Amino acid sequence: MSAGPNRAPSRAAAAGQLALELPLELPAIDLEPEWKAQQRLWGHSFHPMCSYLASFPAALTHAFIARYSRPGDVVLDPFSGRGTTPLQACAEGRIGVGNDLNPFAHLLTASKVQPATQAAATTRLTGLRLGWSADASTWLAMALRVMADPGDTLIPRAGSGDATATDEVVPKEVALAFHPETLAQLLFVRTSLRLDDRTDRFLAAAITGILHGKSASYLSELMPNTFSMAPRYVREFAARTSFASPRRDVFDGLAAKLDRLFRQPPPPIEGIALLGDARDVAAGARDALRGRGRPERVRLVVTSPPYLRVVKYGYYNWLRTWFLGFDARAIDATLDDAHHREPYLAFLRDVLAGLRPVLADDAVVVLVIGDVETDRGRRIKGGVGLAERTWEQAAEPEGYRLAGVALDDVAALRKMTKLWGSEAGRATKTDRILVLGATESGRRRALSSASLDIDWAWPPRNLRAI
Numbered sequence: 001m002s003a004g005p006n007r008a009p010s011r012a013a014a015a016g017q018l019a020l021e022l023p024l025e026l027p028a029i030d031l032e033p034e035w036k037a038q039q040r041l042w043g044h045s046f047h048p049m050c051s052y053l054a055s056f057p058a059a060l061t062h063a064f065i066a067r068y069s070r071p072g073d074v075v076l077d078p079f080s081g082r083g084t085t086p087l088q089a090c091a092e093g094r095i096g097v098g099n100d101l102n103p104f105a106h107l108l109t110a111s112k113v114q115p116a117t118q119a120a121a122t123t124r125l126t127g128l129r130l131g132w133s134a135d136a137s138t139w140l141a142m143a144l145r146v147m148a149d150p151g152d153t154l155i156p157r158a159g160s161g162d163a164t165a166t167d168e169v170v171p172k173e174v175a176l177a178f179h180p181e182t183l184a185q186l187l188f189v190r191t192s193l194r195l196d197d198r199t200d201r202f203l204a205a206a207i208t209g210i211l212h213g214k215s216a217s218y219l220s221e222l223m224p225n226t227f228s229m230a231p232r233y234v235r236e237f238a239a240r241t242s243f244a245s246p247r248r249d250v251f252d253g254l255a256a257k258l259d260r261l262f263r264q265p266p267p268p269i270e271g272i273a274l275l276g277d278a279r280d281v282a283a284g285a286r287d288a289l290r291g292r293g294r295p296e297r298v299r300l301v302v303t304s305p306p307y308l309r310v311v312k313y314g315y316y317n318w319l320r321t322w323f324l325g326f327d328a329r330a331i332d333a334t335l336d337d338a339h340h341r342e343p344y345l346a347f348l349r350d351v352l353a354g355l356r357p358v359l360a361d362d363a364v365v366v367l368v369i370g371d372v373e374t375d376r377g378r379r380i381k382g383g384v385g386l387a388e389r390t391w392e393q394a395a396e397p398e399g400y401r402l403a404g405v406a407l408d409d410v411a412a413l414r415k416m417t418k419l420w421g422s423e424a425g426r427a428t429k430t431d432r433i434l435v436l437g438a439t440e441s442g443r444r445r446a447l448s449s450a451s452l453d454i455d456w457a458w459p460p461r462n463l464r465a466i
C-alpha cells in the first residue's frame with residue numbers, strides 16, 4: 001500500500017527510498033528556529049574563548065535547554081567540542097556535563113565549566129609577567145636558536161616548568177608563525193602553564209583563542225582564527241611572501257582576552273568535563289555526578305556528533321595542539337571523524353545504546369546531524385538523508401522514540417564556508433535536528449514543550465540559584 005499525501009511512508013516504501021538514496025520524510029517538529037534570529041555572539045562571554053570547527057551556536061542549545069530542562073537538571077553533550085552545550089547549561093543554572101575524546105576539546109570544555117576566577121587568572125598572569133621579566137634573555141636566546149635552526153634546537157616540554165630540561169624539537173612552521181619575541185614568550189608560557197591546574201588551564205585555553213588570526217589581537221597573523229592552515233601551505237606562503245610576523249606581546253594579548261572573557265561573571269553552576277569515548281560516557285558521567293552529590297540521571301542531551309568525513313580536529317588545529325603539548329596526529333588517529341556512512345551509523349547506534357543507563361526516563365535527546373546534501377546542485381551519494389538514516393539505523397533500533405525533525409540550514413552554510421572556502425558556494429548543506437525521547441514519556445515531553453515561548457534575553461532574568 002502506498003502512503004497517502006499526509007501519511008508517513010510505509011516500511012516498504014521507506015526501504016525503496018533507502019535503495020534509491022532518497023531521504024525519508026520524517027515528521028517535522030513544531031519548533032521555530034529562533035536561534036537564527038539572535039546575534040552571532042549571543043550567550044555567555046566564555047563561548048568565544050577559542051574557535052572550533054563545526055561548533056553550533058549557543059543560541060541553538062538555549063532553544064532546547066530552556067524548553068527541555070529546568071534549573072538543577074543535568075544536561076549532557078557526549079561530543080562537547082568547545083563546550084557549547086555544557087557551558088550554556090551551567091549559565092542557565094543546569095548541571096552541564098561535556099565529554100569529548102579530543103584533549104583539545106576537553107581542555108576548552110573544562111575551562112568553561114570549571115573556570116578560573118577572574119582574580120586567580122589575573123594574579124597568575126601578573127606572576128607570569130614577572131617570571132618572564134626575570135628570565136627574558138634565556139627565552140629570547142632559545143627562540144632565536146629555534147628560528148635559525150628549528151630541526152636541531154631542543155626546547156622544554158609543555159608544562160614541565162623547567163627551562164633546562166629540553167627534549168623537544170619545534171616544527172619549522174611554528175617558528176615561521178611568530179615574531180622572535182612572541183615566540184620566546186610563548187615558549188616560556190607553554191613551559192610554565194600546567195594543564196592540570198584550573199587557573200593555568202583557563203589561561204592556556206584563552207591563549208589558544210588568540211594564537212592566530214587576522215587582526216592585531218592575535219599573536220600571529222599567518223593564519224585565520226578558525227583553523228590552522230596546512231603546514232605545507234604555511235611554508236610555501238611564508239617563503240613566497242617573505243612573511244615576518246609583527247611583534248605581539250603575549251601578556252598584553254592575554255590580558256585583553258581575559259577582559260573579554262570576564263565581561264560576564266562565570267556561570268552560577270559548576271559543570272563536569274570528561275575526556276573519553278562517547279560510547280562509554282554513561283559510567284563516567286554517573287560517577288562524576290555521584291561524586292559531586294548531583295542528580296545521577298540526565299534530563300536532556302544536546303549534541304552534534306562528528307561530521308561524516310569532513311573535519312580533522314588535530315590537523316586543523318596543529319598550532320594550538322603544539323602550544324598545548326598535544327600530538328595532533330594521535331588526536332586524529334583516535335577520533336571518529338573519518339568514517340564512511342555505514343560504520344558511522346553503527347558508531348552512532350553504539351553511542352545511543354551506551355547513553356541509555358544514564359538517561360532519565362523522560363529524557364529528551366537532541367541530535368544535530370550535519371548533512372552534506374548537494375554539491376553544485378547534485379545530490380551526493382551517501383551524503384543524503386544522514387539524519388533519516390540515523391533515526392532508522394541507530395536511534396529506532398535502540399528504542400528511542402521520534403518526536404520530530406527541525407532544520408538548521410543557515411548556520412550550516414556558514415560552517416561549510418569556513419571549511420571549504422570558495423568551494424562552499426557550490427555545496428549546500430542542511431543540519432537536521434532529530435528530537436528524540438528516551439521513552440514514550442520523553443517523546444511526549446519533547447512534543448508538548450516544543451512550542452513553548454522561551455526568554456531570549458541574555459543574561460537570563462530570574463535565574464534561580466541552587
Ligand SMILES: C[S@@+](CC[C@H](N)C(=O)[O-])C[C@H]1O[C@@H](n2cnc3c(N)ncnc32)[C@H](O)[C@@H]1O
Binds near residue numbers: 052305
Ligand atoms: C561536531 S563536533 C561537536 C561540536 C560541539 N557541538 C561544539 O559546539 O563545539 C564533534 C566532536 O566529536 C568529537 N569526537 C569524535 N569522535 C569521538 C568519540 N568517539 N567520542 C567522543 N568524542 C568524539 C570531536 O572531537 C568533536 O569535538
